[in-house]
Structures are given as C-alpha cells and as structure tokens.
Amino acid sequence: MAETVRRILDTVGVQRERFYIDWASAAEGPRFVKLLTDFTERIRELGPLGEREGLSRDRLRFRLEAARKLCQNMQFRAQYGNLAKEIKKLGDYSPENISQLVEKKLVPQIRKRIFEAEVKELLAQGPQSLEALKEATGASEEELAGILNSLEKGKK
Amino acid sequence: MGFEPRILSFLCNWCCYAAADSAGVARFSYPPNNRVIRIMCTGRMDPRFVVEAFYVGSDGVFVGG
Numbered sequence: 001m002a003e004t005v006r007r008i009l010d011t012v013g014v015q016r017e018r019f020y021i022d023w024a025s026a027a028e029g030p031r032f033v034k035l036l037t038d039f040t041e042r043i044r045e046l047g048p049l050g051e052r053e054g055l056s057r058d059r060l061r062f063r064l065e066a067a068r069k070l071c072q073n074m075q076f077r078a079q080y081g082n083l084a085k086e087i088k089k090l091g092d093y094s095p096e097n098i099s100q101l102v103e104k105k106l107v108p109q110i111r112k113r114i115f116e117a118e119v120k121e122l123l124a125q126g127p128q129s130l131e132a133l134k135e136a137t138g139a140s141e142e143e144l145a146g147i148l149n150s151l152e153k154g155k156k
Numbered sequence: 157m158g159f160e161p162r163i164l165s166f167l168c169n170w171c172c173y174a175a176a177d178s179a180g181v182a183r184f185s186y187p188p189n190n191r192v193i194r195i196m197c198t199g200r201m202d203p204r205f206v207v208e209a210f211y212v213g214s215d216g217v218f219v220g221g
Contacts, residue, residue, distance in 0.1 A: 021219040026174030040187040043161040043216035064211040071204035
C-alpha cells in the first residue's frame, strides 16, 4: 500500500515525504506525540501542497484527479490485489522486494494512466509538439508513443 | 505570517488512535494541525484514501498503525 502510494505521488509530482506511515502501540502515547510533531515540522518546511513541487493549483488538481481515477479503475485495483497475493505467496515482505515488484507490475500502469489523462487534456487545447508533451508530463518518449498510439486506435 | 500545514491522519482504532487518546489523557501537547480519521485497522488503508486526501487539499497525510 505504502509503496504504491509513493509511486503514485512520484508520478503526480508530489513530494513523497508528504505521506508518512509509522507505528505506535496503544501504550505509546509519547511516541505518537513525537511522530506527529516531527511530521508536522517536516510538512511545515515543505510548505503548502504544490509549492515545493512547482505545480500550479490547476495542474496539481488535474493530476490528482487522474490519480483518483486510477485508484478507482477496476483493472488497476485487480492488479494491485493480485500483487498483494503474490507477495503473500512469496512470503518476502522486505521493502526492497516490495519496491521491486511494484516497480515491475504497477508503475508502468500508474504512469500510463496518469500521463494519458494529461496528454488528452493538452491535446484538447490544441496541437502540441512531442517535445512540449514530454516537457509538460515528464513521460519518456516510448511512454508517449504508446499513449499516442492507443489514442489513435481509440479514434478509429 | 507562518504557514500552518493541514495534516490528515488515518489512525488505527487499536493502536495509534488509542495512543493519541492516552497522550491526551496524560496531557501531552501535540500540534493542533491534524485532523483524525479513525479506521478499524491499518489494513483497511487504500491508496485511494491518500490520493483523495491530497485532492481535497491536505498538505500531508499520516498513517498510524
């Protein structure tokens, strides 16, 4: 879950430090206070959402909307569930292993779906050069080619 | 004027939520910037919750198990 969230945030362009997961048992009140105080300090340093990221309000909102749709997408959810099952079967819960598997199985989907939404939006505003699309989305040339191909097919 | 971050926390009923409660009872002070959503277990967390939290304008999301 945490790794998937981090990868989604990376793709959206939000600093992954804005998301934090940690444990404190019911008896560890002081530890909880410390975790939350430190986290609040770190967010204070990062500033408002979008500022450190250099994203405008609208751009950020648009990308988060795309990420929202991604999380609701049944195909993606199925892949996410299958990966959880696979990790359980392997029995290896080390962060490295999970990170590797997420990278292999989910990241291409995450990137494709979020970039696709953005490319569609940009093209709706008028013709764009490949360079401009690359600049705006941060997608690689191959990823863009794949997205443009599938959009082309969808038109026919 | 200083920036006050808005933080959304998802706390597990049995762990961090109880910890937050006991911290309150023991009168520890912690930053008031945080809004809590209680979940019955951290296993209930879904990537969608976090994305949604950022979408509605949180500056940070904390998950406490």
